[in-house]
Amino acid sequence: MTKEQKALIKATVPVLQEHGVLLTKHFYQRMFTHNPELKNMFNLGNQQNGKQQTALAMAVLAYAEQIDNPGVLMPVINTIGHKHTSLDIRPEHYHIVGKHLLASISEVLGPDATPELLAAWKVAYEQLAKIMSGHESTLYSDQVNKTGGWSGWRPFIVKDKVRESAEITSFFLYPADGGTVADFIPGQYISIRMFLPQLNLSQPRQYSISSMPNGTYYRISVKKETGSSHPSGIISNTLHDEVKIGDKIDVSAPAGTFMLDSDRSRPLYFVSGGVGLTPLMSMLETALKDNPGQQKTWIHGCKSSDAHAFKRCLAEWNNKYNELDCHIFYDEAAPVIAAMRQYQGWVDLGLISGIPNQKADYYLCGPAAFIKKHYDFLTEQGVPKEAIRFEEFGPASLEIH
Structure with a gap:
């Protein structure tokens, strides 16, 4: 890019700050009108609740702000790349997106979208697409080269369903081809794809x-969205209500950047709210098996004892492993669980002995407000930001600095 083109991109930052979501809403409407087949690749729930539009607006703004040195965005590009490979997004899709993004800039900005500005954004987008598709190509290669790995979608069979609480059920997924499955780093996710007759879409x-x-199966633990017919909960509810043992669903290879660190010398704190405990269960189980001497503290909050998934499993682990200390917060009064410390009310890290520990690693997962509350508490208590890892389910909308 020329200096003049970079200057034009940076000059649009105030416009993106004020009207970025308007632009991305227009973009998605335009793209789905002209390329309706892409509706099969996007979570329509996140389209309806606005999360996808907000996430894209934030990404475009960040790129414009860092146009002089886009390399600083690699952590964000890596996170997006993992999302894209889990959805089987390929380089050719970037051409479609670019066409509609440039058209949307022209249509939304009107006379302010000069030929020079559009030319600058065309070069900028092509640069970004090259960076992202190149990184995603590496991620696809890494997936394929793993033992039991694959690229794209692979059919799996639901071999078991286990009710973990009043709201959460686990699904045990085995490859239909009878092969092995790739290992993953605890904390990562898989994508599943299902055809929904009511939407006439996958x-x-x-x-x-x-x-x-x-190496044999993946287990996912899914919350039922009670009383919801909104697209954001339609797959989860279909899994609960309609998917039976023996049914097939498409699965993509494990992905994600929220991962258990391999450093075994530091104590671990796992902090979750509601269904946010699912990736932390994988982390805790792995840490208990691989490093029995490492101190581990489990802190979980949910509305009631009936809604508490894996409570028997956690109680058994708490009794078995001396290095594990479990703290459970219920919104409602509940019978006491033997061996686990129990509280009534929302999760309060100030009640946990040992916090803050500046030499520990913290893993947070739950709703955005839950994460921000505990992230702010820990940093205010002197915990280094780099010691706190978190994952917000869905498109990233949480801004933490």
């Missing part, structure tokens, strides 16, 4: 793997 959804790697 829809993908991402679910954390809730068990440790085993």
Whole structure:
């Protein structure tokens, strides 16, 4: 890019700050009108609740702000790349997106979208697409080269369904071809894809793997969205209500950047709210098996004892492993669980002995407000930001600095 083109891109930053979501809403409407087949690749729930449009607006803004040095965005590009490979997005899709993004800039900005500005954004987008598709090509190669790995979609069979709580059920997924499955780093997710007759579309959804790697199956643990017919919960509810043992669903290879660190010398704190415990279950089970001497603290909050998934499993682990300390918060009063410390109310890290520990690693997972509350508490108590890892389910909308 020329200096003049970079200057034009940076000059659009105030416009993107004020009208970025308007632009991305127009973009998605335009793209789905001209390329309706792409509806099969996008989570329509995130389209309806606005999360996808907001996430894209934030990404475009960040790119414009860092146009002089886009390399600083590699952590974000890596996270998006994992999402894209889990949805089987390929280089040819970038051409479609670019066409509609440039057209949307022209249509939304009107006379302010000068030929020079559009030319600058065309070069900028092509640069970004090259960076992202190149990185995703590496991720696809890494998936294929793993033992039991694959690229794209692979049919799996639901061999078991286990009710973990009043809201959450686990699904045990085995490859239909009888082969092995690739290992993963605890904390990662898989995508599943199902055809929904009521929408006349295939829809993908991402679910954390809730068990440790085993080479044979993946377990996902899914919350039923009670009383909801909104697209954001339609796959989860279909899994609960309609999918039977023996049914086939398409699955993509494990992906994701929320991962258990391999450093075994530091204590671990796992902090979850509701169904956010699913990736942390994989992390905890792996850490208990691989490093029994490492101190581990489990902190979980949910609305009631009936809604508490894996509570028997956690109680058994708490009794078996001296290095594990479990703390459970219920919104409602509940019978006491033997061996686990129990509280009434929302999760309060200030009640946990040992926090803050500046030499520990913290893993947070739950709704955006839950993550931000505990992230802010930990940093205010002197915990280094790099010691705190978190995952917000769905397109990233949480801004933490």
